Amino acid sequence: xxxxxxxxxxxxxxxxxxxxxxxxxxxxxxxxxxxxxxxxxxxxxxxxxxxxxxxxxxxxxxxxxxxxxxxxxxxxxxxxxxxxxxxxxxxxxxxxxxxxxxxxxxxxxxxxxxxxxxxxxxxxxxxxxxxxxxxxxxxxxxxxxxxxxxxxxxxxxxxxxxxxxxxxxxxxxxxxxxxxxxxxxxxxxxxxxxxxxxxxxxxxxxxxxxxxxxxxxxxxxxxxxxxxxxxxxxxxxxxxxxxxxxxxxxxxxxxxxxxxxxxxxxxxxxxxxxxxxxxxxxxxxxxxxxxxxxxxxxxxxxxxxxxxxxxxxxxxxxxx
Numbered sequence: 001x002x003x004x005x006x007x008x009x010x011x012x013x014x015x016x017x018x019x020x021x022x023x024x025x026x027x028x029x030x031x032x033x034x035x036x037x038x039x040x041x042x043x044x045x046x047x048x049x050x051x052x053x054x055x056x057x058x059x060x061x062x063x064x065x066x067x068x069x070x071x072x073x074x075x076x077x078x079x080x081x082x083x084x085x086x087x088x089x090x091x092x093x094x095x096x097x098x099x100x101x102x103x104x105x106x107x108x109x110x111x112x113x114x115x116x117x118x119x120x121x122x123x124x125x126x127x128x129x130x131x132x133x134x135x136x137x138x139x140x141x142x143x144x145x146x147x148x149x150x151x152x153x154x155x156x157x158x159x160x161x162x163x164x165x166x167x168x169x170x171x172x173x174x175x176x177x178x179x180x181x182x183x184x185x186x187x188x189x190x191x192x193x194x195x196x197x198x199x200x201x202x203x204x205x206x207x208x209x210x211x212x213x214x215x216x217x218x219x220x221x222x223x224x225x226x227x228x229x230x231x232x233x234x235x236x237x238x239x240x241x242x243x244x245x246x247x248x249x250x251x252x253x254x255x256x257x258x259x260x261x262x263x264x265x266x267x268x269x270x271x272x273x274x275x276x277x278x279x280x281x282x283x284x285x286x287x288x289x290x291x292x293x294x295x296x297x298x299x300x301x302x303x304x305x306x307x308x309x310x311x312x313x314x315x316x317x318x319x320x
Contacts, residue, residue, distance in 0.1 A: 001104045002080045007141045009172040010216045011045025012231045014038050014223025018054035020285040032074045039075040043231035050084035053221035053268045058287035072104045080106030088113045090130045094137035107141040112153040124159040141171040148178040164197045172198040174219045184213045205260040208249040211237040225271050254307035
């Protein structure tokens, strides 16, 4: 299976969605189609599955294994595949990481344990023990999902540095700090370590600004809808072509405003609706407690797709 160069996750990494049937079971045909559509985009570095975008919170371990198997079967010979590790217990997280390696993933994206929400920032040794258990179970590159400070699931920068210096297989963070000053500080600090840790932004609501700070890449659910625009934006920023980057960002802007409006929990729900409108997915079914959005919001999404130039001259109307 493809691996990241020097085991350093980098570049444009879309997090794909999960197609579901009306009975909430996995639509394997639709999921494979979606994976093929996204992976066909030029300029991608990898694909992520078993993440927020694919509703990992509502998937059993058996389903996560199946999702990874489908992904590897469909696109694993073309792109590295990152598999999410969503677990509150360190032993369970280690089992999921080992499973990902055994099945052929190229890296793991580790979500924070919900246990940390009750003051984990004050006990950095807990984060160190958690990631050490995962690293003992796999030698795959680890991407640390770094949440916003206000979420109470964040890791202070000092803790991230300690993790990076102690665990060699931590090679990147997915930065969701939602604080521009902290974001830039993390980029400058982590990417300058003696063993660099890449910062992959997931600030998709202000992606251009984030990329200009020097991120090594991006890992984003909205990449499942606009992978070509994200790839083009990243390349323009890397080339220092600000004029081109602004033009691309002008197309991304209306969709970013629509996807990341309140409530944030609907972001991937909205993306599924857009895939249906674009004819790339048959149904916008989500698993409870997520619920479908309103007709009025679907109209707003269709307008945003038009403004982004993705629907051509189709009339603004609800999908059937």
